[in-house]
Amino acid sequence: MSDAQGAMGDLTAKVAAGEPLSSQDRDLLVATRDLLALGMLADEARRRRHGDRVTFVRVARMPCRPRQGEPSEVPPTAGEIRIDGPIEDVVQAAARIREVLALSDGQPVSAFTLGELDRWSSENGIPLGDILRQLREAGLELVAEAELDRLERSLEACEAVATSGLTIARVTMKDPPPQGVLSLFAELRSLQSALGSLRAFAPLPRTLSALAPSTGYDDVKQVALARLLVDNVPTIQVDWSLYGPKLAQVALSFGADDVDAVSPVNDAGAEGWRRSALEEIRRNVAAASLVPVERNGRFELL
Amino acid sequence: MRDTDSLMSQHLAPIVEKVEAGDRLSADAALCLYRDAPTHQLGQLADLVCRRKHQDGIVTYIVDRNVNYTNVCVAKCNFCAFYRPVGSSEGYVLGFDEIFRKIDETIELGGVQLLLQGGHNPDLPLRWFEDLFRAVKQRYPDFRLHALSPPEVIHLSRLSQLSVPEVIDRLVRAGLDSIPGGGAEILVDRVRTLLHCYGKATSDEWLDVMRHAHRAGLRTTATMMYGTVETLEERLEHLCRLRELQDETGGFTAFITWSFQPAHTERGGSEATGVEYLRTLAIARLVLDNFDNLQASWVTQGGKVGQLSLAFGANDMGSVMIEENVVRAAGAAYCMDEVEIVRNIENAGFIPMRRNMHYEILGGPVFRAREIPRVLELATARAEGDTSVPPELRQYPAKSWVGKAERQRRS
Numbered sequence: 001m002s003d004a005q006g007a008m009g010d011l012t013a014k015v016a017a018g019e020p021l022s023s024q025d026r027d028l029l030v031a032t033r034d035l036l037a038l039g040m041l042a043d044e045a046r047r048r049r050h051g052d053r054v055t056f057v058r059v060a061r062m063p064c065r066p067r068q069g070e071p072s073e074v075p076p077t078a079g080e081i082r083i084d085g086p087i088e089d090v091v092q093a094a095a096r097i098r099e100v101l102a103l104s105d106g107q108p109v110s111a112f113t114l115g116e117l118d119r120w121s122s123e124n125g126i127p128l129g130d131i132l133r134q135l136r137e138a139g140l141e142l143v144a145e146a147e148l149d150r151l152e153r154s155l156e157a158c159e160a161v162a163t164s165g166l167t168i169a170r171v172t173m174k175d176p177p178p179q180g181v182l183s184l185f186a187e188l189r190s191l192q193s194a195l196g197s198l199r200a201f202a203p204l205p206r207t208l209s210a211l212a213p214s215t216g217y218d219d220v221k222q223v224a225l226a227r228l229l230v231d232n233v234p235t236i237q238v239d240w241s242l243y244g245p246k247l248a249q250v251a252l253s254f255g256a257d258d259v260d261a262v263s264p265v266n267d268a269g270a271e272g273w274r275r276s277a278l279e280e281i282r283r284n285v286a287a288a289s290l291v292p293v294e295r296n297g298r299f300e301l302l
Numbered sequence: 303m304r305d306t307d308s309l310m311s312q313h314l315a316p317i318v319e320k321v322e323a324g325d326r327l328s329a330d331a332a333l334c335l336y337r338d339a340p341t342h343q344l345g346q347l348a349d350l351v352c353r354r355k356h357q358d359g360i361v362t363y364i365v366d367r368n369v370n371y372t373n374v375c376v377a378k379c380n381f382c383a384f385y386r387p388v389g390s391s392e393g394y395v396l397g398f399d400e401i402f403r404k405i406d407e408t409i410e411l412g413g414v415q416l417l418l419q420g421g422h423n424p425d426l427p428l429r430w431f432e433d434l435f436r437a438v439k440q441r442y443p444d445f446r447l448h449a450l451s452p453p454e455v456i457h458l459s460r461l462s463q464l465s466v467p468e469v470i471d472r473l474v475r476a477g478l479d480s481i482p483g484g485g486a487e488i489l490v491d492r493v494r495t496l497l498h499c500y501g502k503a504t505s506d507e508w509l510d511v512m513r514h515a516h517r518a519g520l521r522t523t524a525t526m527m528y529g530t531v532e533t534l535e536e537r538l539e540h541l542c543r544l545r546e547l548q549d550e551t552g553g554f555t556a557f558i559t560w561s562f563q564p565a566h567t568e569r570g571g572s573e574a575t576g577v578e579y580l581r582t583l584a585i586a587r588l589v590l591d592n593f594d595n596l597q598a599s600w601v602t603q604g605g606k607v608g609q610l611s612l613a614f615g616a617n618d619m620g621s622v623m624i625e626e627n628v629v630r631a632a633g634a635a636y637c638m639d640e641v642e643i644v645r646n647i648e649n650a651g652f653i654p655m656r657r658n659m660h661y662e663i664l665g666g667p668v669f670r671a672r673e674i675p676r677v678l679e680l681a682t683a684r685a686e687g688d689t690s691v692p693p694e695l696r697q698y699p700a701k702s703w704v705g706k707a708e709r710q711r712r713s
Contacts, residue, residue, distance in 0.1 A: 033651050043342065210678070212645065215605070215649045216606030216607055217613075217649055245575065246575065246576030246579075246606065249576050250577055279572075287574075287577055288575070288577045
């Protein structure tokens, strides 16, 4: 057994006992080429916190400005109704939130990214807190995303969200340079130490390159490192619609405990019932020897 | 460690020791691992065995093209979305000139062979294949033909009323270089009956074609399509039957497994998941201790899980492929050109090398030696709406009623 293998083995006991990792341990995890050993550690850390349970949420997406004639129904199976930007006017956005809220059947409504709200606030000279309060008063519950690599003043922006009574549905990274990912992980860990309110982190980039997409190795390593290095955010999430069932399922063995953005459309269609989105997610989670549990945007189990 | 985990580890420990010691696994022992070992552990064992066989850190791939000479087929397997029945307006046969054009494009991209497979078309006699192979070899003497899976050989044997060894002998004399391992599905007759592929080749018949091919000096590959009606035990029976034949002949160069692709098939249903693929690949590496090479099936699993296969026992990224029709018909449309395959191999920490069908190293990536165009979408057999009939077809007697009438009309 090599020294590196031995050191990775020592980490297993540490992770299993829930002991904090030293900076030397963290360096070892980042440097390792042993993907499966890293995956085992992340899986152990995930199981310590979540057992065999994997949660998933069905998300219905609604445009902020619907085109004329666009259907305005919300599938009743959605656990989160998300309004996608861009935000152009707070009054119009608040009106849209009220409209969607009326269709939501009690499920939480999320909207916009924190970065775009912050930028809109700067460009229009309106304090971010005021904008968030107006949206909250209209019925918004969740800021859909906080893209860590797009936030210039992440702590202030996240604090403004908390102060206004809103919650950040997920912390994400839009398209961070590969060499910047670890510093974003460290930033998130510090943020959470200060705030304590961040619930979920999706560590894979939201922007995918068609010519040179991220590799399977890079993706699952990033998920595993997120689980081990950002150890104060409870949920490590992978996006079902963005990364597809295969990678999302494998990520569950490398530290992820939550699947985001499952389609709420549940009619079986021509391919039969077993290919419906709900059955697909349940089947994939079960095939990874885990237990699928549906949640809503508030992380309430359904 | 949890109590159940501890019990499980005790149960698996002697089997793990066997693998670590390099001992052969029985089907029962393999079943315990396949069913109960955690996915990471199964991967680590497969990786250990793979690295023992391939200590140079090389991961290979081939630049070739999957060409399907016809989609007309009488076999009617219920898991296939590619075939069209005799007389279908969507049926096609490629002309020799079309195939030559495909070879030219393949050579342009640094390719060295065609993987040539097709439906069981009753209107393409053995002589059509012999003429095609001879014509290819005459125009492209160094170009290789990796062609006609065992069920196609059996079909030609039945059509020509010649024995399988005679058919193989004639094809080799015409230019056949090696035989792909397609049509194996699961080599258990209960499964083959349920998949409607027992008639095209029984398990014994499939293995016999490979036995004869190996005796004739050909190298072949072996495959397994899983995820339909078979049990885990039947997957292992399949692997053990391949292992037995490999003990006998040593003629298999590689093993490739993939999951059933259900879209647009008569069978339908759902596809086995990515984790099931990685586990199946890993158990294959452990059972097939006399196979040197295991390919990653990125064409069914996508590039990401395809690359992760390299941590689960695969040492080969398969083919750049250039063209693919069969899997695409069933809903999978992944594409990886040479640049992408090489990037994935290097990203996983291996050295990419180009190979031929015999797994002989040909050199480094072509695109690093000369400029070649990027391929971001796999080509198809024919352009949409192309219903042309190759003129040379009229020289060959048809067997089907529809085929006879058509050829009479054109002559």
